[in-house]
Amino acid sequence: MSAIQVVCFSWQFTVGAMVFNWFRRQFSQEQAAPSTEEQATTTPPETEESTAEKQSDASPEISADYLSFAKAAYKNIQQRQAQSESVTEPAPVESTDEVAPSKSSEPEATSTEAIVSETHTTETESVTVEDEPEATSTEAIVSETHTTETESVTVEDEPEPALKTDAQVENVSESPVAETESVVVEDEPIASQPETSPEAPDESLPFWARAEAERQARLERLKATAIEEPEPVLATTETTQVADEASNLDLAFDEGFLWSAEILAAQGRKPEDVSIEEITWLKKLRQGLDKTRRNLVNQIKAIVGQGPLNQAAVLEIEALLLQADVGVEATDYIINALQERIKQEALPPEVAIAYLKEILQDMLNRPLTSHNAAFAPEKDTLNIWLMTGVNGAGKTTTIGKIAHIAQKSGYNCLIAAADTFRAAAVEQVKIWGSRSGVEVIANPGQNTDPAAVVFDAITAAQSRNIELLLVDTAGRLQNKKNLMDELSKIRRIVDKKAPNAKIESLLVLDATLGQNGLRQAEVFAQAAQLSGVVLTKLDGTAKGGVALAVVQQLNLPIRFIGAGEGVEDLRPFSSYEFVEALLSS
Numbered sequence: 001m002s003a004i005q006v007v008c009f010s011w012q013f014t015v016g017a018m019v020f021n022w023f024r025r026q027f028s029q030e031q032a033a034p035s036t037e038e039q040a041t042t043t044p045p046e047t048e049e050s051t052a053e054k055q056s057d058a059s060p061e062i063s064a065d066y067l068s069f070a071k072a073a074y075k076n077i078q079q080r081q082a083q084s085e086s087v088t089e090p091a092p093v094e095s096t097d098e099v100a101p102s103k104s105s106e107p108e109a110t111s112t113e114a115i116v117s118e119t120h121t122t123e124t125e126s127v128t129v130e131d132e133p134e135a136t137s138t139e140a141i142v143s144e145t146h147t148t149e150t151e152s153v154t155v156e157d158e159p160e161p162a163l164k165t166d167a168q169v170e171n172v173s174e175s176p177v178a179e180t181e182s183v184v185v186e187d188e189p190i191a192s193q194p195e196t197s198p199e200a201p202d203e204s205l206p207f208w209a210r211a212e213a214e215r216q217a218r219l220e221r222l223k224a225t226a227i228e229e230p231e232p233v234l235a236t237t238e239t240t241q242v243a244d245e246a247s248n249l250d251l252a253f254d255e256g257f258l259w260s261a262e263i264l265a266a267q268g269r270k271p272e273d274v275s276i277e278e279i280t281w282l283k284k285l286r287q288g289l290d291k292t293r294r295n296l297v298n299q300i301k302a303i304v305g306q307g308p309l310n311q312a313a314v315l316e317i318e319a320l321l322l323q324a325d326v327g328v329e330a331t332d333y334i335i336n337a338l339q340e341r342i343k344q345e346a347l348p349p350e351v352a353i354a355y356l357k358e359i360l361q362d363m364l365n366r367p368l369t370s371h372n373a374a375f376a377p378e379k380d381t382l383n384i385w386l387m388t389g390v391n392g393a394g395k396t397t398t399i400g401k402i403a404h405i406a407q408k409s410g411y412n413c414l415i416a417a418a419d420t421f422r423a424a425a426v427e428q429v430k431i432w433g434s435r436s437g438v439e440v441i442a443n444p445g446q447n448t449d450p451a452a453v454v455f456d457a458i459t460a461a462q463s464r465n466i467e468l469l470l471v472d473t474a475g476r477l478q479n480k481k482n483l484m485d486e487l488s489k490i491r492r493i494v495d496k497k498a499p500n501a502k503i504e505s506l507l508v509l510d511a512t513l514g515q516n517g518l519r520q521a522e523v524f525a526q527a528a529q530l531s532g533v534v535l536t537k538l539d540g541t542a543k544g545g546v547a548l549a550v551v552q553q554l555n556l557p558i559r560f561i562g563a564g565e566g567v568e569d570l571r572p573f574s575s576y577e578f579v580e581a582l583l584s585s
């Protein structure tokens with residue numbers, strides 16, 4: 001094995017360990033594993049309860065705990081990045097380029113080549129594409145304040161071999177924070193670890209440790225049949241040690257980092273499990289919902305802060321919700337629920353907002369009673385996700401982004417370009433496929449039968465042990481009947497050719513269209529046996545409230561949300577995180 005290959009493999013290993021698995025984040029709670037990757041989505045009642053508690057209990061002590069959590073999380077992120085960089089440093093750009101054409105088995109590290117197969121019977125077209133660097137938007141900035149001087153540190157998560165960040169990472173590793181990173185774990189008397197007292201969390205413990213202890217206790221009660229995998233004491237000791245060290249640092253975090261860390265802490269996450277990718281996404285989500293929040297929340301806060309709701313206040317809230325495209329049905333529901341509680345007593349604004357959060361989260365989770373709570377492709381099985389939606393909603397982009405998440409999360413993925421109605425759509429999906437290093441099955445002819453493409457794609461998927469087949473479908477045909485016929489035909493082919501596959505039919509909806517998008521949705525709902533929604537373009541719209549209208553009117557769960565055009569700008573939906581971002585101060 002050549003030196004170049006050795007470097008490349010060790011680099012890939014590091015990348016594999018570092019890359020955040022968004023699908024696994026969804027899985028973990030379902031499996032009741034003691035990993036800390038819990039999602040509020042899958043346990044709404046408990047999360048709601050704890051959310052409300054936290055909202056109404058924002059004492060200075062808790063704030064201080066959140067701050068130490070953020071510091072510890074930041075330090076851990078730094079530590080991981082420094083470690084990863086020390087391994088990746090020897091890999092120069094040239095060596096990656098050299099290795100890439102040899103088709104390494106790890107597309108993430110050397111995804112410089114993607115093959116697009118055409119389903120044309122006689123012709124197979126290979127397209128080599130250039131390496132698309134990983135999105136570098138995973139950025140968290142904190143300023144580190146030492147007694148006499150202030151130094152800015154930029155941490156940039158760069159799971160891919162982007163040498164341009166060397167300087168930044170060097171900076172980090174040279175900083176005083178990095179110097180204190182060596183963690184001593186032996187002989188450190190740890191008086192009260194969360195693991196040792198899950199039943200009655202010690203009040204003197206930091207907030208995140210109490211949340212973790214409570215979570216452990218909950219899990220103990222719930223998972224009678226689950227495999228017990230006690231957390232190694234070493235890890236806990238390490239966390240505590242890091243937290244202690246970190247809390248001694250004088251760090252001034254940017255608001256987005258702090259808020260994101262709080263959101264993760266509130267879900268029982270431990271500081272060492274916080275990934276920069278999650279922080280970056282949460283910051284982006286909150287920023288994206290800024291317009292909706294400004295229009296909606298600040299005004300609602302002002303109204304509910306005035307005392308018990310009177311008729312005029314109710315009308316005002318109603319108008320605000322309708323303006324945010326929450327829709328009539330969802331608005332009625334929210335107003336009724338609010339009135340139920342607030343008309344009798346005057347609540348402080350924070351408590352009223354906490355209650356509003358509970359109502360919204362409850363609404364967003366309601367479709368999960370009739371659909372799977374956890375949403376991720378099943379490993380070692382063929383999962384087929386049919387993507388539907390009108391042209392321009394972000395369907396192709398969404399397919400590309402999901403393919404990217406799937407690749408990074410270790411799934412074998414394939415795309416079927418079955419939107420043959422529009423020639424450009426096939427080209428577009430090929431570009432996205434190549435960005436993620438995912439193969440695209442297409443038919444070069446125009447207006448060819450989309451069902452034939454789907455048939456070929458399933459055949460290819462079955463012969464190659466593909467775990468996730470993403471099918472792009474046409475969004476606009478000459479008339480509604482044609483559209484319905486085509487979607488029904490595709491569905492028939494899928495059901496017949498892959499009877500054991502796990503099938504999802506996802507509607508991609510453009511949030512900026514608000515209520516108009518929902519009217520289109522109804523057409524698709526009839527034709528495509530929809531099982532979920534992907535809400536795109538939440539960034540920069542004042543109509544973020546449409547998420548509530550979607551679940552209320554369609555009774556479909558939101559599975560992903562998009563908040564940007566980049567490949568990293570789509571993530572699995574968490575009702576807890578969405579509501580927190582929507583209603584945060």
Ligand SMILES: Nc1nc2c(ncn2[C@@H]2O[C@H](COP(=O)(O)OP(=O)(O)OP(=O)(O)O)[C@@H](O)[C@H]2O)c(=O)[nH]1
Pocket residue numbers: 389390391392393394395396397398419422425428475536537538539562563564565569
């Ligand atoms: N701001 C923002 N733009 C997005 C988002 N998702 C998609 N877009 C943009 O929306 C436009 C349309 O996206 P497409 O993926 O081409 O939409 P489509 O539904 O496949 O439409 P056709 O390609 O016409 O079939 C593109 O310019 C995307 O970059 C998002 O979450 N935020």
